[in-house]
Amino acid sequence: QSALTxxxxxxxxxxxxxxxxxxxxxxxxxxxxYVSWYQQYxxxxxxxxxYEVSNRxxxxxxxxxxxxxxxxxxxxxxxxxxxDEADYYCSSYTSSSIxxxxxxxxxxxxx
Amino acid sequence: QVQLVESxxxxxxxxxxLRLSCAASGFTFKSYAIHWVRQxxxxxxxxxxxxxxxxxxxxxxxxxxxxxTISRDNSKNTLYLQMNSLRAEDTAVYYxxxxxxxxxxxxxxxxxxxxxxxxx
Numbered sequence: 302q303s304a305l306t307x308x309x310x311x312x313x314x315x316x317x318x319x320x321x322x323x324x325x326x327x328x329x330x331x332x333x334x335y336v337s338w339y340q341q342y343x344x345x346x347x348x349x350x351x352y353e354v355s356n357r358x359x360x361x362x363x364x365x366x367x368x369x370x371x372x373x374x375x376x377x378x379x380x381x382x383x384x385d386e387a388d389y390y391c392s393s394y395t396s397s398s399i400x401x402x403x404x405x406x407x408x409x410x411x412x
Numbered sequence: 413q414v415q416l417v418e419s420x421x422x423x424x425x426x427x428x429x430l431r432l433s434c435a436a437s438g439f440t441f442k443s444y445a446i447h448w449v450r451q452x453x454x455x456x457x458x459x460x461x462x463x464x465x466x467x468x469x470x471x472x473x474x475x476x477x478x479x480x481t482i483s484r485d486n487s488k489n490t491l492y493l494q495m496n497s498l499r500a501e502d503t504a505v506y507y508x509x510x511x512x513x514x515x516x517x518x519x520x521x522x523x524x525x526x527x528x529x530x531x532x
Contacts, residue, residue, distance in 0.1 A: 304456065335518070337518035346525055347507070349512065349519060358514065358515075358520065398474060400462065400471050401517070403459060406456040
């Protein structure tokens with residue numbers, strides 16, 4: 302089971318929108334609505350930002366949104382803010398033996 | 413305050429063993445499945461293992477199956493990861509993470525991590 306594929310980096314200016322893709326297969330993203338997204342600052346633990354494709358936990362700003370089409374899930378950050386500069390990882394439940402797979406990670410840079 | 417606190421990391425020689433612990437507080441530990449997730453230096457996240465709320469079900473990543481054992485003591489609100497036959501590629505920060513309260517197959521509470529370095 303390979304990691305889900307994410308772009309290595311995306312960037313945008315404050316106020317703009319950026320979208321991070323997360324491409325899997327018909328064994329994970331394509332068949333389960335159990336895609337989640339995590340934000341991680343350097344040296345810190347990940348933080349849950351989106352669960353079950355498009356749901357936000359309490360306390361996560363509504364500028365973060367998630368969606369899915371086929372084997373690809375996406376995280377969109379609207380109205381980009383400086384504090385959004387971090388690494389982002391997607392994750393999916395998978396029917397393979399390993400149960401859970403993470404994405405390769407995307408560094409978001411606020412210009 | 414809901415939290416998980418890992419301990420037990422350190423430097424260990426290849427082939428040796430190490431046991432990590434994860435102490436839970438602020439929530440009903442015995443009601444939740446708990447996971448171990450690791451992150452090699454400069455790399456992405458890798459799911460390692462999960463144990464059900466009562467310890468009856470356990471699953472492992474292929475990379476650690478047969479070498480690592482996940483367990484829990486609900487009377488002590490503590491999760492463990494026994495790591496045997498350690499390899500250089502096991503070098504990573506190890507996080508424990510709670511199965512999300514509001515969601516299926518997500519991780520809503522994470523510890524701060526404990527570093528394991530496998531080196532001679």
